[in-house]
Amino acid sequence: MSLRSFGDRVETDVLATMRSPSPAYWIALAVSALCFVGGLGLWLYQMIAGMGVAGIRHPVGWGVYITDFVFWVGIAHSGTLISAVLFLFRARFRSSFNRSAEAMTVIAVMTAGLFPLIHLGRSWIFYWLFPYPNQRMLWVNFRSPLLWDVFAVSTYFTISAIFFYVGLVPDFATLRRRASGLRSWFYRLLSLGWSGTAAEWNHYNQLYLFMAALATPLVISVHSVVSWDFAMSIVPGWHTTIFAPYFVAGAIFSGTAMVLTLSIPMRRVMGLERYVTVDHIESIAKIMLFTSLIVTYAYVVELALAAYSGHLFEIAHFDYRLWGDYRGLFYLMILCNSLLPLTLFVRPLRRNLGYLMALSILVNVGMYLERFVIIVTALAKEFDPYSWGTYAPSLVEVGITIGSFGMFFTLFLLFTKLLPVLSITEIKERIED
Amino acid sequence: MSQRWTFDDQDAFLERLRALVDEGVPPERLRVLLPVHVHEVDEILQLRPSPLRFFTLAGAVSGLAIGFAFPILTVLDWPLITGGKPLVSIPPFVVIAFALTILLGGLASFAGFLHLSRLPAPAKIRAPEEHGNEFVIIALDAPAPRSAEHGA
Numbered sequence: 001m002s003l004r005s006f007g008d009r010v011e012t013d014v015l016a017t018m019r020s021p022s023p024a025y026w027i028a029l030a031v032s033a034l035c036f037v038g039g040l041g042l043w044l045y046q047m048i049a050g051m052g053v054a055g056i057r058h059p060v061g062w063g064v065y066i067t068d069f070v071f072w073v074g075i076a077h078s079g080t081l082i083s084a085v086l087f088l089f090r091a092r093f094r095s096s097f098n099r100s101a102e103a104m105t106v107i108a109v110m111t112a113g114l115f116p117l118i119h120l121g122r123s124w125i126f127y128w129l130f131p132y133p134n135q136r137m138l139w140v141n142f143r144s145p146l147l148w149d150v151f152a153v154s155t156y157f158t159i160s161a162i163f164f165y166v167g168l169v170p171d172f173a174t175l176r177r178r179a180s181g182l183r184s185w186f187y188r189l190l191s192l193g194w195s196g197t198a199a200e201w202n203h204y205n206q207l208y209l210f211m212a213a214l215a216t217p218l219v220i221s222v223h224s225v226v227s228w229d230f231a232m233s234i235v236p237g238w239h240t241t242i243f244a245p246y247f248v249a250g251a252i253f254s255g256t257a258m259v260l261t262l263s264i265p266m267r268r269v270m271g272l273e274r275y276v277t278v279d280h281i282e283s284i285a286k287i288m289l290f291t292s293l294i295v296t297y298a299y300v301v302e303l304a305l306a307a308y309s310g311h312l313f314e315i316a317h318f319d320y321r322l323w324g325d326y327r328g329l330f331y332l333m334i335l336c337n338s339l340l341p342l343t344l345f346v347r348p349l350r351r352n353l354g355y356l357m358a359l360s361i362l363v364n365v366g367m368y369l370e371r372f373v374i375i376v377t378a379l380a381k382e383f384d385p386y387s388w389g390t391y392a393p394s395l396v397e398v399g400i401t402i403g404s405f406g407m408f409f410t411l412f413l414l415f416t417k418l419l420p421v422l423s424i425t426e427i428k429e430r431i432e433d
Numbered sequence: 434m435s436q437r438w439t440f441d442d443q444d445a446f447l448e449r450l451r452a453l454v455d456e457g458v459p460p461e462r463l464r465v466l467l468p469v470h471v472h473e474v475d476e477i478l479q480l481r482p483s484p485l486r487f488f489t490l491a492g493a494v495s496g497l498a499i500g501f502a503f504p505i506l507t508v509l510d511w512p513l514i515t516g517g518k519p520l521v522s523i524p525p526f527v528v529i530a531f532a533l534t535i536l537l538g539g540l541a542s543f544a545g546f547l548h549l550s551r552l553p554a555p556a557k558i559r560a561p562e563e564h565g566n567e568f569v570i571i572a573l574d575a576p577a578p579r580s581a582e583h584g585a
Contacts, residue, residue, distance in 0.1 A: 004441035007468055007566030131503070138511055142504035143518055143525040151532040159539045166543065177563050192547075193557030196564065198478055200550045201470040206483040207546040214489075214539045217531075225528060428566070429469045 007428045010275075014420045014427070015178055017270040021417055024269075032409035039403010042396050043118055051121040053396045060379045060391035065119040067371045068401055071254070072112035072408070073153065073226055074247075074367065076160070077219055078255025079105025081287075083163060084215035087208075095426040096280040100266065101259050102164040103419070107411045108258075109157045111404050116149070118400060145228045152225040156218050163211045169194050169204070170425040223251040230374070236317035237378035240305060246298035253291035253337070254367035256284055260360035262412065264353050266421065275422055278351050285350045288363065292341035295370075299338065313383060321377045325390050329369050330377075336366025436572045439564070443471060446568035450477050458572055466562070466569035485545045492541020493534050500530025 021029075046053050056063040079101040086094035117123045129150050131140045140147050172191035176184050194200065227247035230238035260281065267276040306314040321330055340362055344350050381388050393401075415421075440446035454460060460478040467474065474480075504526045512520055547553070 002441040003443050003468060003568070004566040011566075131507070133507075138513070139507035141515055142508065142529055143515060143522050148525070148528040148532075151529050151536075155532040155536040158536060162539055162543050166546075173561070176561055177565065188558050188561060191558070191561070192552040193554030193561065194552065195557060195562040196467050198465040198467065198474050198480060200552075201467055202475060202480050203483045203485055203546050203549045205470055206485040207542055210485065210489045210542045211539060214493075214535050214542070218535060221531060221535075425469055 001431065003428065003431055006431050010424055010427050011174055011178060013272070013274065014422050014424050015175070017272065017421055018417055018419075022269075025413065025417075029410065029413045032406045032413060035402050035406025036410045037403075037406075039400050039406055042399040042403065043123075046118070046396055046400070047121075047123060053394060055392055055394040055397055059382060059387045059389045060376055062119075062375050062379060063391055064372070064393040064397040064401055065115050067368065067375055068404055069112050069115035069119070070226055070247075070371045070375075071368050072108045072115070072404065073156075073223060074251035074254045074371075075258045075408075076105040076108035076112065076156070076255065077223060077248075077251035078259050078287075079103075079108070080156075080160060080163075080215050080219045081252055081255065082259065082284075083167070084212040085219060087212045088216060091283075092430065093280040093283045095423055095430060096276040097259055097263060097284065098426070099167065099419075099423045100262060100415075100421050101255075102160065102167065103412065103415045103421075104255075104258060104262065105160045106157070106164050107408055107415070109153065109160060110411070111408050113153060113157065114404070114407075145225065145232045148225045149229060152222045156222045159211070159215050159218060163215055166204075166207060166211055167423060167426075168419065170196065171420050171423065174424050175420070219252070220248055223247045230378075235378050235382060236311070236313040237321065237374065240302065242298055242301055242305065246295070246302070249291050249294035249298065250367060250370060253288060253295050254364060256288040256291065257360040257363035257367070259284055260288070260356055261364065264357045264360075266416070270416070270421065272422065275427060278353070281353065281356065282350050285344055285356055288360070289341055289344040289350075292337060292344075292363075296338040299334070317378065317381065320381045321373065324377065325380065326373055326377050330373050333366050333369040333373055336362045337370060340366075435574055438570045440568040440570075441566075443568065446570070447471070447473050447477070450474065450570055453570065453572065454478070462573045464569075464571040464573055466564045466567075466571075468564070468566045468568070471568075483549065485542060485549060488545025488548075489538050489542040492544075493538030495541070496533035496535070496537030497530050499537070500533035501526055503533075504529055 054063070054065070056065070082094050082101040083098045083105075087098075116129070117126045120126060128134070129140070129147070131142075131147075133139055169191060172187045173194040173196065176187035176191050179187055224244035224247065227243035231240060231243035233239060263276060263281065263284075267273055303318055306318040309315070321327070340359060343355075343359070349355050376391050380390055438446075438449055440449065450463070450465065453463060454477055460480075463478065465474060465478065505521050508520050514520065
């Protein structure tokens, strides 16, 4: 088959996904947008009424908002893994997922970035986080892990956004040709005047390779920095050297689960079965299984480190985690993150899309619980028995959390209709397959 | 008068391009438009590796230097010991330097790409040069301008 006929077919198939939305799409968008707007409304209410409306108070000062932050940064990670790392390893199945995974990364980092601001309380002075001399010429504390977060997350967002855009440039050239009217002008502007000359491709390939090489260490560094928000403190349950690799593996684990949650219905609704095959989905399921094993290993090591430490507070903390107020969430987390993914060793289950969809949702639930358990159990019973306490999120916190899911799905649904969900150019390059 | 050939098939296109170069047509007089990147074209037209890497290197090195200089100079500007740590604490500053290395390396790479590819090109945004999924070879009469080397 010539590239022309193959390319025309790919364009027709992929662009068909951008046609007029179905009623189901509008319903999904309306529900997501409603949750999003509701979340924004609750955030506004919290700013007016004060942080008292949130459940966080002494001794648990970090609750659902920080859980949400870590969760969404984690979700972002598999996008970079699929786009950048698998590109460097020349894994061909990546082109079935990379565009939607990159979009997921950018949207998830945007969502995550809101939570430190929500948690601040006085969100309007968010710019105090940035390094500039304040009125007393005092600079930010560069030794604080919280400031590392500012640098790590803003770098991650910028690089992911550029990487996402760069991948889209040749596709914008296709879209401007296929679209008409105002939409064509929209894509013309975004394509920057790309013609596809030999020199443009030469520079483009170099850029894509370098962006992949620059983004790859971010897969490891960003969630390591997030983990150091906890590990750099002396709080039992947080102060451990295993946190960085443990968090990175957890991030990729939850991210691959989210890729499955989004891809499985997307391929069916949009009729992309030819491009996102069961083999491709199975490859993602294998990554999920592998990272599940790493996460499980981290759970065991974490417990073993405490048990062998001889450190009274560490042992007491893990005793509380296993048998204390939040034990139900802990065991549910073990079920979702460690036990159920073991079923992926069975090939027919790995290739059963309905099963994978259900499992990926459970893994996301499990990974959310993991962050909650780590954060809350450590603070609820710290050193001094006089300051022990428990925490339950308030309705405002729950509402803002639902709002964050609303934001994520609203933006993702808009992405599916405004931009091609598959990389047209990369699929054309797969003509030999 | 320039000549133009269009091809549906990659092999036929490469064959023709190779033949033109073998016939003695200088590569700088050949303008090639591609729907996807074809590595053989770089070899046939003897394209040098993109100088983009120098932009990346400059950005990354600047990021690394700024990443260390910024925390060190600000902490010395207002010496305030926190947590009993030395003022100039290199390990925590490595995190800042690392992030800025990646950030400026990425931004410089993207800026370098735009500069080298002469993008955005307002004229081509107004009237895009469309060739669909065809491979196109245009043999120019006069050598292409330097800024449009090999059809930029």
